[in-house]
Amino acid sequence: MKVIVLGAGVVGVTTAYYLARDGHQVTIVDRNQGAALEASYANGGQLSYSYVAPLADPGVWPKLVPWLLSSTSPVRYRPQLDPHQWRWCLQFLAACSSVRSAETTRHLLRLGHASRRLMHELLGEEPELDFAWANSGKLVVYRDAASLAAARRQVEFQQRLAGDSEHSQEVLDAAACIAIEPALDSLRREIVGGVHTPSEDSADCYRFTVGLLDRIRAASPDNRCLFDTVIHGLRVSQDEVVGVETSAGLLEADAYVLASGCDSARLARPLGVALPIYPLKGYSLTAPIADPDAAPRLSVTDFQRKIVYAVIDGKLRVAGIADIGGYHRTIVPARVATLLAEAGAAFPGAMDEQQVEAWAGLRPATPSGRPILGHSTCRRLWLNVGHGALGFTLSLASGRALADLIAEQAPFVSLDGFTLPRATSRKAGHP
Ligand SMILES: Cc1cc2nc3c(=O)[nH]c(=O)nc-3n(C[C@H](O)[C@H](O)[C@H](O)COP(=O)(O)OP(=O)(O)OC[C@H]3O[C@@H](n4cnc5c(N)ncnc54)[C@H](O)[C@@H]3O)c2cc1C
CATH class of the missing domain: 3.50.50.60 (FAD/NAD(P)-binding domain)
Known part of the structure; x- marks a missing residue:
């Protein structure tokens, strides 16, 4: 055919x-x-087969005002003269319920785990495919007790769904997070705990x-x-x-x-x-590692800031931000500055700030x-x-x-x- x-x-x-x-x-x-x-092109590089919880969940409601008003919040809404955008936003809000979010997680987990099996088959079938793949494991860290409690419930929910130990996830306190990822030490006072998923991978998309x-x-x-x-x-x-x-x-x-x-x-x-489908504009920074001890070994996600960190081919990739405001891929310096400041606070000294490559891309997002x-x-x-x-x-x-x-x-x-x-x-x- x-x-x-x-x-x-x-x-x-x-x-x-x-x-x-x-x-x-x-x-x-x-x-x-x-x-x-x-x-x-330069996305976060996370092969996040088990960490699939959608943006649309009940936790969105208390964050709506900052999203509308703050210039530095990780998600920003900028209204456009575009009925497609308004319709998408209304559908997104309708999807922010615990029932819809759980249903989406259930479906995405099925697809995520199937992708993981295929990726591992592919690595065997195409040994010459060179794309900086690594079984890096993923640590998602939380900055407040309520978010960590919700994450614990999510882990329990996913364990009931998956019903096996292949994709096990563990909830850790702050000290245990820093024990498995010492480069997080500068956030010692900020984070309350995290979820570790050893089976997650990272690579260059x-x-x-x-x-x-x-x-x-x-x-x-x-x-x-x-x-x-x-x-x-x-x-x-x-x-x-x-x-x-x-x-x-x-x-x-x-x-x-x-x-x-x-x-x-x-x-x-x-x-x-x-x-x-509407674009959620995101940004990434890629920079050579200045100090290997200051850079993460695991893929790290800062849940509150919605930023992911991964080392891809010896460089630190930092990705995040979701701006709901049209189809432009222009790199806005203020958004890059937000990401740089967060990365500098989370992993001080890790990247060579003189050689940062900034990039912006549009995630093709559905409301759910x-x-x-x-x-x-x-x-x-x-x-x-x-x-x-x-x-x-x-x-x-x-x-x-x-x-x-x-x-x-x-x-x-x-x-x-x-x-x-x-x-x-x-x-x-x-x-
Ligand atoms: C900041 C950021 C971080 C991300 N991090 C991750 C991550 O860690 N893990 C993960 O799994 N995903 C991540 N994503 C999401 C992921 O990058 C996207 O979901 C994925 O790249 C979408 O792929 P796609 O092929 O659908 O779209 P695209 O890669 O955009 O491909 C669509 C193609 O269609 C072409 N096209 C469109 N219209 C036309 C036309 N009219 N004529 C000709 N060609 C056309 C475009 O040129 C383009 O090449 C991230 C995204 C962003 C922005």
Whole structure:
């Protein structure tokens, strides 16, 4: 079968990788000069298979005022003249209930654990894939007792769901956190405890994506990458996608996979497919390590500040911030300064501040935090979109499941909770 994948981020490329492995002829289309140059470029590098709790949870309600008013809070809302933004925000608030949050966690854990299994298989199958993968383990630290108590309840909930010890998580007090991560010493008076998950990994998402793309090209000369090619829209005839209109002309195939990150909603809208995806703009800093003893060995997440720290290939990567305010990827110096100040306070002296590379990217987020996977309501169009803060983590399971569906097989992991509700579309008919 000929399949066109729309978007060469980590999600599109992992899907294309599994499609190529299944023997399909794959064409990947992207407006950039190469793969993974948007949200998948310098993200936090966390393969966070077991720590999947969504942003939308009841803990959001008391934080709403600071999000609206403070210029340094980790999440900021800036209203736009865009009904899509307001609708997304209302849907986000509706998802901030303990029932919805628990339901999302349950579904995401299933996908996260499936991704972990696939990642470990892939490491065996593609030993030359070099993307700074490490089984770093993850320590999430908390700065107040109420958050730590909620984290303890979350760990107990997840243990009941997972029902095995493979992905065990341990709740630690502050002293135990510092014992396993001595570089946290400067936060000794700030943190009250943490959750340690030894089975979590970290890696470089950009190198992972580019490496997989090389495998796709090597698999068959028929597999193609069309870079510097803008997708203008999808051509539809009688509820069936029949082509992609691009700056390189009309491209035709037997099936089409939408994996265009934040632009997916705009591309799907003319087809009557309403995708609730809005950008959550985040930032990262990458810098050489100035003092190895001051840098973390584990992946560390500062829960209150919503910042993640990981050492990737000898450099410290610091990532965080979620600004709800449009589609611009401009780097705002004040937001970089917030991240630098937090990193300097958490791990003083760890990074070489003269050589910091700042980056901003747009997380393609759904209100609930669940990606949208599987059939669309137009025949031949498949969806792999809306991975929000977990796109690197979930890309393998999403990509494999999409390839299974395109091969007309049951997906290897249940997509219950991820498929598009029929009510979001005006059109009927399925692939
Ligand atoms: C600061 C930050 C930190 C993060 N940390 C982590 C983390 O630690 N772990 C984790 O799992 N996830 C993390 N994420 C989330 C993760 O990076 C994203 O979920 C993931 O990269 C989304 O991948 P994607 O392929 O869907 O989108 P993208 O990588 O944005 O890819 C979409 C592609 O589609 C192309 N495209 C779109 N529209 C068009 C068009 N009209 N024509 C042609 N091409 C088009 C774009 O050029 C782009 O290449 C983080 C994100 C950010 C911003």
